[in-house]
Amino acid sequence: xxxxxxxLIVDDDVDLVQVMKGTLESKLFEVIVAHNGKEGLxxxxxxxxxxxxxxxxxxxxxxxxxxxxxxxDPLLAKxxxxxxxxxxxxxxxxxxxxxxxxxxxxxKPKDLIAKVEEHLKKLGM
Amino acid sequence: MFDNVRVPExxxxxxxxxxxxxxxxxxxxxxxxxxxxxxxxRVGVYxxxxxxxILGIVxxxxxxxxxxxxxxxxxxxxxxxxxxxLYNLIMFRWTNSLKAEPTGIVLKKAERAANVQVLxxxxxxxxxxxxxxxxxxxxIFFYLAHTIAAGIVLPQTRAYQLATIAVSMITLLVFLxxxxxxxxxxxxxxxxxxxxxxxxRVLAVLVALATLIYGSTYVTTAVLGELRRRQRDMVAxxxxxxxxxxxxxxxxxxxxxxxxxxxxxxxxxxxxVAHDLQSPLVATQSVMSYILExxxxxxxxxxxxxxxxxxxxxxxxxxxxxxxxxxxxxxxGQVSREMRxxxxxxxxxxxxxxxxxxxQQKGLTLKLELPQSSPLVYGASRRLxxxxxxxxxxxINYTNEGTVSVKVIDNENDxxxxxxxxxIGIKPEDMPRMFNDFFRGSNVTSKGTGLGLSISKRIVExxxxxxxxxxxxxxTHKGSRFTFTIPKKGAAASKEK
Numbered sequence: 340x341x342x343x344x345x346x347l348i349v350d351d352d353v354d355l356v357q358v359m360k361g362t363l364e365s366k367l368f369e370v371i372v373a374h375n376g377k378e379g380l381x382x383x384x385x386x387x388x389x390x391x392x393x394x395x396x397x398x399x400x401x402x403x404x405x406x407x408x409x410x411x412d413p414l415l416a417k418x419x420x421x422x423x424x425x426x427x428x429x430x431x432x433x434x435x436x437x438x439x440x441x442x443x444x445x446x447k448p449k450d451l452i453a454k455v456e457e458h459l460k461k462l463g464m
Numbered sequence: 465m466f467d468n469v470r471v472p473e474x475x476x477x478x479x480x481x482x483x484x485x486x487x488x489x490x491x492x493x494x495x496x497x498x499x500x501x502x503x504x505x506r507v508g509v510y511x512x513x514x515x516x517x518i519l520g521i522v523x524x525x526x527x528x529x530x531x532x533x534x535x536x537x538x539x540x541x542x543x544x545x546x547x548x549x550l551y552n553l554i555m556f557r558w559t560n561s562l563k564a565e566p567t568g569i570v571l572k573k574a575e576r577a578a579n580v581q582v583l584x585x586x587x588x589x590x591x592x593x594x595x596x597x598x599x600x601x602x603x604i605f606f607y608l609a610h611t612i613a614a615g616i617v618l619p620q621t622r623a624y625q626l627a628t629i630a631v632s633m634i635t636l637l638v639f640l641x642x643x644x645x646x647x648x649x650x651x652x653x654x655x656x657x658x659x660x661x662x663x664x665r666v667l668a669v670l671v672a673l674a675t676l677i678y679g680s681t682y683v684t685t686a687v688l689g690e691l692r693r694r695q696r697d698m699v700a701x702x703x704x705x706x707x708x709x710x711x712x713x714x715x716x717x718x719x720x721x722x723x724x725x726x727x728x729x730x731x732x733x734x735x736x737v738a739h740d741l742q743s744p745l746v747a748t749q750s751v752m753s754y755i756l757e758x759x760x761x762x763x764x765x766x767x768x769x770x771x772x773x774x775x776x777x778x779x780x781x782x783x784x785x786x787x788x789x790x791x792x793x794x795x796x797g798q799v800s801r802e803m804r805x806x807x808x809x810x811x812x813x814x815x816x817x818x819x820x821x822x823x824q825q826k827g828l829t830l831k832l833e834l835p836q837s838s839p840l841v842y843g844a845s846r847r848l849x850x851x852x853x854x855x856x857x858x859x860i861n862y863t864n865e866g867t868v869s870v871k872v873i874d875n876e877n878d879x880x881x882x883x884x885x886x887x888i889g890i891k892p893e894d895m896p897r898m899f900n901d902f903f904r905g906s907n908v909t910s911k912g913t914g915l916g917l918s919i920s921k922r923i924v925e926x927x928x929x930x931x932x933x934x935x936x937x938x939x940t941h942k943g944s945r946f947t948f949t950i951p952k953k954g955a956a957a958s959k960e961k
Contacts, residue, residue: 357751445778449757
């Protein structure tokens with residue numbers, strides 16, 4: 340595939356977004372940013388990203404509410420979601436996405452890239 | 465004064481009778497009030513006593529005429545006894561039929577049965593007395609038996625009415641005989657025939673008898689009235705207590721609901737606190753890692769070193785926050801809400817991911833020994849992984865050379881995990897405090913939060929399991945060994961804390 344992999348970051352923490360954006364852009368990925376679940380859902384539908392990086396604890400619409408809407412869209416439902424959580428947030432909760440993985444915060448840039456590339460590879464990119 | 469003496473007597477009498485009549489197979493006795501039950505019993509006692517009285521009369525008459533040779537005609541006495549037998553049979557059936565009456569109605573019916581019996585007895589006794597010497601007969605004092613019985617069975621006013629009827633009957637009988645309206649039967653050979661003609665004697669006997677009758681009525685009604693009052697008080701008290709208990713239960717269940725609400729809002733609060741405390745640290749951490757990894761340009765060795773120090777400190781702080789917030793979560797029952805049916809081997813394997821690298825870097829061997837088929841446990845997977853991570857990374861941390869081995873044993877009732885190391889071990893004086901909050905071994909340079917073991921203990925105990933430490937390891941005689949057990953599914957049910 341020739342086009343640049345498109346990655347959507349949904350996170351309300353602007354500093355964290357800044358770092359993740361910088362990290363991913365250094366790999367020449369196209370990065371789109373949304374600051375809450377609602378905005379994230381709109382952009383996910385409009386931009387059709389290859390991978391979504393999602394913060395679970397967010398204002399306006401949190402990760403769980405996001406998942407509910409997200410799974411209704413058959414195309415999105417197949418798009419992998421990397422869920423950012425701290426340890427205590429993720430305990431005992433089965434994650435509600437078809438293709439997903441927990442990424443535990445704090446996340447080192449190189450680990451983020453490794454995970455994203457791993458999923459892109461699975462997608463054949 | 466009499467009250468104190470008589471009360472226990474009456475109680476003692478009533479008790480065996482009660483027991484007997486229960487075994488006699490009452491159907492509905494349990495639905496009666498204590499007062500109703502007592503009245504039915506007493507009416508029954510009447511009938512039983514009357515059989516004895518009939519036997520007594522026959523015996524007395526025989527002894528009087530045969531042994532003492534007192535002359536009186538046996539025929540009327542025999543007829544009266546026969547009549548009494550018949551009448552008592554009727555009473556016997558009547559009393560038994562009372563037990564089929566529903567509660568509420570039975571009280572009135574039993575009272576009527578008692579009235580009829582006492583009245584009939586009085587009439588029969590007066591007639592009997594007439595044929596056996598009237599005032600000459602010392603058994604005249606047996607009127608007392610009636611009035612005492614009436615006092616026991618009937619309400620106060622009724623008892624006094626009957627006492628009055630009894631006194632009137634004797635008086636009537638005695639004066640009819642005295643006036644010659646009714647012929648007097650003289651107990652020849654026992655009492656001189658002129659006795660009933662002596663007005664002074666007749667009056668003295670009558671006054672003594674009347675006084676005794678009223679006196680005994682007073683005593684019995686007073687005692688029985690008190691007993692009945694107590695019975696009613698007890699029932700009222702019982703109802704009151706029941707009502708109170710019901711109210712208390714209601715209150716308690718409301719409190720439980722409230723506590724559950726509070727727990728939930730507390731959990732929410734903890735969630736927000738955790739998020740808000742961790743978020744800035746996570747962001748800072750990420751920013752520093754970003755710089756460290758060179759995304760903002762080359763950094764010097766000195767800058768790298770300082771940044772790495774900062775990252776480590778924030779790492780420590782993040783762990784501390786997570787641990788601190790974990791404790792109240794576990795203590796409010798979080799663990800049992802996370803419990804599922806899980807394959808124990810999987811949990812153990814997963815928990816060691818990454819740790820073998822850490823061990824390797826330190827030049828240690830990490831050994832894992834699992835049972836062939838995984839024990840099935842009902843547990844919180846991530847929490848058990850947390851325990852494992854804690855114990856195994858401790859073992860790796862405090863071991864400089866040798867082996868860290870993890871062994872899972874499938875016991876009948878529990879899955880047991882042993883984590884052994886060949887490290888520095890635990891000082892004996894530290895043993896009792898090992899699992900306390902903020903404990904740090906006296907022989908280690910502190911690294912952790914001192915909460916890892918205490919949290920592990922809470923998690924294991926929330927599963928209904930046990931955790932303990934031994935140093936040195938009883939098999940290798942080196943380092944230390946930590947063991948914990950988790951009950952298997954179907955074994956001892958894991959209880960919420």
